[in-house]
Amino acid sequence: MKQRLNLVTAPIARTLLVFALPTLASSVLQSANGSIDTVWVGQLLGEDAVAATTNGNLVMFLMTAFVFGFGMAATILVGQSFGRGDIEAARRVVGTAVGTFVPVSLVLAVVGWFLAPQVLALLGTDPAITPLARDFLKVTFLALPAILTLTMLMMALRGSGDAVTPLIFMALAVVLDTGLNPVFIRGLGPAPEMGIGGSAMATAIANWVALAAILAAVYARDLPLRLRGAELRYLRPDPAILALMLRKGLPMGVQMIVVSGSMLAMMTLVNREGIDTTAAFGATQQLWTYVQMPAMALGAAVSAMAAQNIGAGRWDRVGTVTRTGILYNIALTGSLVLLLLVADRQAMEIFLGAGSGAVEIGRHIATLATWGFIPFGVTMVLFATIRANGQVIWPLAILFVSMFPVRLGVAHGLYDRLGADAIWLSFPTGMVATLVMASLLYRFGNWRAEHDMQVADAPGGEEA
Template identity: 30%
Template sequence: MRDFTEGKIARQVIDFTLPIMLGNVLMSAYGIINLIWVGRLLGHKAVAAVAACLPIIMLMPAFLIGLGMATNVLIAQAFGRKDTAMLRKILSNSFFSSILFCLLISLLGILFRHQLLQWVHTPAEIYDMALSYLTIMMAMLVFHFYVSWMNGMLRGLGDATTVVKILTLLAGFNVVLVPLFIRGIGPLPPLGVAGAAWGSGAAAALTCLIGYVYLLRFNPYINMRQWDYSLDGNIIREVFVIGVPASLQMMVISLAGVFIVSLVNRYGTAVTAAFGIGMQVDMLMTIPFISIGIAATTISGQNLGAGNLERVFETTKISVCFGLVVGLVCTVVLLAFSEQIGGIFLKKSAESSRVLGYVRDYYRWIAFIFPCFGVVFAVHGVLRSAGDTLALLALSFIAMFMIRIPLAYGLAGPGGFQQDGIWMAMLASSALAVGLNWLYYRRGPWKKKRLLNPSSSPSTKKTSFSA
């Protein structure tokens, strides 16, 4: 655990971002590991089946991730003002409400899996594979959620090192279990694409168990026996006031991804496979920017809780500069090595060469998005630390549904640039998002927002219950 209300901000941003970045690399690793194993062991059609599910898998748990973001913000602010009693109440109230929603979302995902796959125009030749993969991923969602919740709680406390340990465990289990479930071993039969989902879920379940036991020894807040099991109306309200717009923001982005995938699927399996590879690489390349944003949220949140607004402004400047440098590096790497990177996911064949050609075309445009991410993610991190997630929702909606989607359909439509028009629209919307977000940061009312009162304030009606 680390206090960011004192010390040199530049060093804190870099020192805290780096382990977060490593943790996020490991968190994304199991998705990339899955896709590599699927592509190498089962071929490009299996890759396309997994790719068709990715926007749905990102969309369904978005509400839970938003609640986790709210918990992170509240924990950071309470920790910044040294309010231990409030911390324990935030943990208990946020955890149990989120678990209930996780089970509900998992059930809805399973019940409506056919409609979801039809919604993204999943090609018939990969439909059965995509269906089995999606069903299992939805069934195992609760384990992935708990890993994510533990990590968010630790980051709010400024502890990124333990997150790295937990995610190293998760990635290691994936490396071992995913190929075993795909190809089978001993009494375990080959499960194909479904095996990738089963292996990933089993890895998350094992990580939940071992991670909790480990944290019982080293973290004073994780022990559920020591939590304050009182329903706190203010905490629950703030979790939803912050978390629902954050969730809707992610849903807007994921829903935009569904429309993009639906449009991409019209150009055939090879383009879909190329886009699936591109999405996985983009998720990896986006990790530094997500990490910078998370670091900005925690550092700014602690300082807002402590009333140090000048340190928040300094955090923004340093985070944006850091993000721009990383973004330019990503652009150069992807322009120079797009085909080599794409080749990692496929075994050599005439069809894979065609797919890699589409990957190269994709990055002629998408490579230039990453400097935009450097600004947007840093600004989002600071705004989120103040709980101003409604503004982030509005900004994302404008960028995605008023700019990206209409532009993509226009540029890729009849007489347009086909799939290249989609990539052009994605770049244009990202560039415009930079200006919109920076303008709001400079002029918006986020600086005046106040969240929970200190725990000593008797302003909340409470109802006790036992564990």
């Protein structure tokens, strides 16, 4: 089977969809993994444990944000290098990315293990669930280096036009994780009984195995981004490439921090509403991961496709890629929003149980807020195109305004009048505000004038 698509010459509508579908399937698997893990935790350990994983997963999202930003920068650099036909430059980007962020992820894992209690205290985690959240979060840090490195490799492969290989090994990680959850939670067979920590242990084992397997496959199939022989020196970070990745990746990482920081602030408001509301919000977040999957997948596909066409100088195709991505997003995201609103009770009961008092709270949250993911999907495509040419500062500024003055302003400013509804309504309000500003940036901004995403020749004049 052909793994890598030609994103520069192939028909846009069909190619974008074919390229996005494996990425969407990867997102489905990843989200299903988290959802099934939540089901195992909820069914085997109860609502308190679900609330504990909600806090723990939010912290992990915050910890991975910076590396995700650098992964996005690597994806764009790889994509533009492939568009220019410079495979050697793409390999140098991957070498610098891996050589830099494997050590960083190991440091984050160690620091996170020791600081987990303090982080949970900052969140205002309910004392009733703090021990569970601590046990879950500390073991989850064992998976962090594998998760970050695996994510980096998958993003780089997509930048080269290969969305199938990441799908295969995402599937491997999900099968292992979901299968091992009950084994380590309950201590089946020779496995120790670890309770909520067993769910995190299953995640750690699954991601380390998937990382080893994808590396083996890259070399066994001699994929373009593999490093052999003298190319292994690329694992020593190139200062020029690293500086470019820092300059572009840091703002994208900060964007994730902004989103995470806003969610952390929202989480403190949610936690004040009681454990039932926290559990309901956790279940709603699980469902929202599915609703936003088309936006995330199409955003990634548009970013890679736009980057390669920009690298090849095919600006005539970039606008068509963007418009096609927007149309696909409205259709797919809108369908999922409608489906969730129709089947909200059944969806909530999967995570919370039929007799849970949190079900009705979750249904109410979904009714007020889920529609906002339609404008969110359009924004993801616009930002993907803008970032594909290296413009990362204005998207960061837009997200900051949307997440803090707008979203938190609505949540706090209307709380006395609307109660908890102000929290839920702040989500779509922020998404609409982001879309308005992103549209203005795409139409009138100077992002097309960026010219600093080309990787310089290696010392000694090495060329592809």
